[in-house]
Amino acid sequence: MADKSSPPAVALSPAARKFIVHWGELGTRWGVNRTVAQVHALLYVSPKPLDVQAIADALSVARSNASTSVRELEGWGVVRPVHLLGDRREHYEAIADVWQMLTILAEARKRREVDPTLAVLRECAAELKGTSDVGDRFVKDRIDAMLGLFETLTGLCDEFLRMPPAAIRGLAGFRGKVQSLFKAR
Numbered sequence: 219m220a221d222k223s224s225p226p227a228v229a230l231s232p233a234a235r236k237f238i239v240h241w242g243e244l245g246t247r248w249g250v251n252r253t254v255a256q257v258h259a260l261l262y263v264s265p266k267p268l269d270v271q272a273i274a275d276a277l278s279v280a281r282s283n284a285s286t287s288v289r290e291l292e293g294w295g296v297v298r299p300v301h302l303l304g305d306r307r308e309h310y311e312a313i314a315d316v317w318q319m320l321t322i323l324a325e326a327r328k329r330r331e332v333d334p335t336l337a338v339l340r341e342c343a344a345e346l347k348g349t350s351d352v353g354d355r356f357v358k359d360r361i362d363a364m365l366g367l368f369e370t371l372t373g374l375c376d377e378f379l380r381m382p383p384a385a386i387r388g389l390a391g392f393r394g395k396v397q398s399l400f401k402a403r
Contacts, residue, residue, distance in 0.1 A: 228260070228264065228272055230276065237259055237263060238256050238259040238260055238277070239256070241255050241256060241259035242255045242256035245258075251287070251290075253279055253283050253284070253287050254291060256279075256287075257273055257277065257284060257287040257288060257291060257297075258291050258296060258297065260273060260276055260277060261273070261297055261310055262312040262314075264311070264312075266311075267300040267302065267311040268309055268310060268311075269305075269308065269309050269310075270284050270285045270308070288310055291310075291312075294323070295313075295322045296312060296313050296319055297311070298310065298313070317383035317384075317387055318383045320386070321379055321383065324375065324378070324379060325379050328375055332368065332371075332375070333372075335368060336365075336369070339361060339364055339365040339368055340365065342361045342365075343358070343361050343362055
């Protein structure tokens with residue numbers, strides 16, 4: 219912890235604190251450790267790279283917890299180390315481009331959640347292939363429908379993830395207009 223007589227290494231506005239707390243809560247809803255999410259939020263709103271001790275002090279967490287959180291965020295690719303001239307400590311910053319961050323996080327979630335579900339659906343569909351039992355036919359129809367949905371959404375997601383952030387921003391400009399393309403004429 220910082221010395222009580224010295225000012226904190228990171229001065230956070232009430233809005234920054236609110237954002238960091240909320241991002242931590244959101245992280246827990248997504249299955250991400252609260253501190254990991256708060257470290258990410260802190261680095262995202264920080265105007266300068268921070269070292270692990272400054273992160274720990276700002277969030278009132280153990281240095282080891284801050285360090286572990288930074289390593290996890292580095293593994294995801296949303297935080298990167300920054301070396302400052304004359305300072306041997308490693309500092310960190312979050313990726314500033316929110317669209318790039320979106321694609322990185324979407325890809326990680328797809329890999330962790332969607333891809334394993336798709337694999338299980340494919341296994342179940344293969345096991346039920348050619349079944350003649352009425353009960354199994356019902357299950358097969360349901361599994362096939364879910365598999366079709368996941369394959370379609372996975373294809374869309376893969377297409378989205380291959381797009382550069384600038385193209386995603388451009389696509390977002392069509393928000394509210396896509397539905398009109400499909401209205402019956």
